[in-house]
Amino acid sequence: MTAKQSTPRVSAEWQKRAACRGMGLELFFGPGRDREGPHTAVQREAAVIAFCKTECPVLTECLVYALKTGSKGIWGGKTESERQSYRKTKAGKALLAEAS
Numbered sequence: 001m002t003a004k005q006s007t008p009r010v011s012a013e014w015q016k017r018a019a020c021r022g023m024g025l026e027l028f029f030g031p032g033r034d035r036e037g038p039h040t041a042v043q044r045e046a047a048v049i050a051f052c053k054t055e056c057p058v059l060t061e062c063l064v065y066a067l068k069t070g071s072k073g074i075w076g077g078k079t080e081s082e083r084q085s086y087r088k089t090k091a092g093k094a095l096l097a098e099a100s
């Protein structure tokens with residue numbers, strides 16, 4: 001795996017402090033539910049989300065970035081579907097307004 005493949009989030013200053021720098025992409029994006037199975041996907045996602053929430057100093061910056069860009073995979077301690085729901089909440093709208 002090249003450095004670019006293992007660290008896709010390197011353009012912004014906050015990304016340089018990401019706890020996931022250098023970690024494999026499959027942890028955050030998965031190989032696809034057909035390849036890993038739904039039970040394994042749920043376990044992987046839960047482990048990654050726990051890692052984000054407990055280890056990452058730029059959790060909020062990452063979440064804002066993903067909310068703004070509509071990125072796939074796990075960002076900011078949330079899955080894509082969790083972010084879609086969060087975006088509609090009062091907290092999500094306030095976070096995006098604050099970050100504008």
Ligand code: SF4
Pocket residue numbers: 009018019020021028051052053056057058059062063074075076077
């Ligand atoms: S919140 Fe998670 S996905 Fe985002 S930078 Fe931190 S470790 Fe990486």
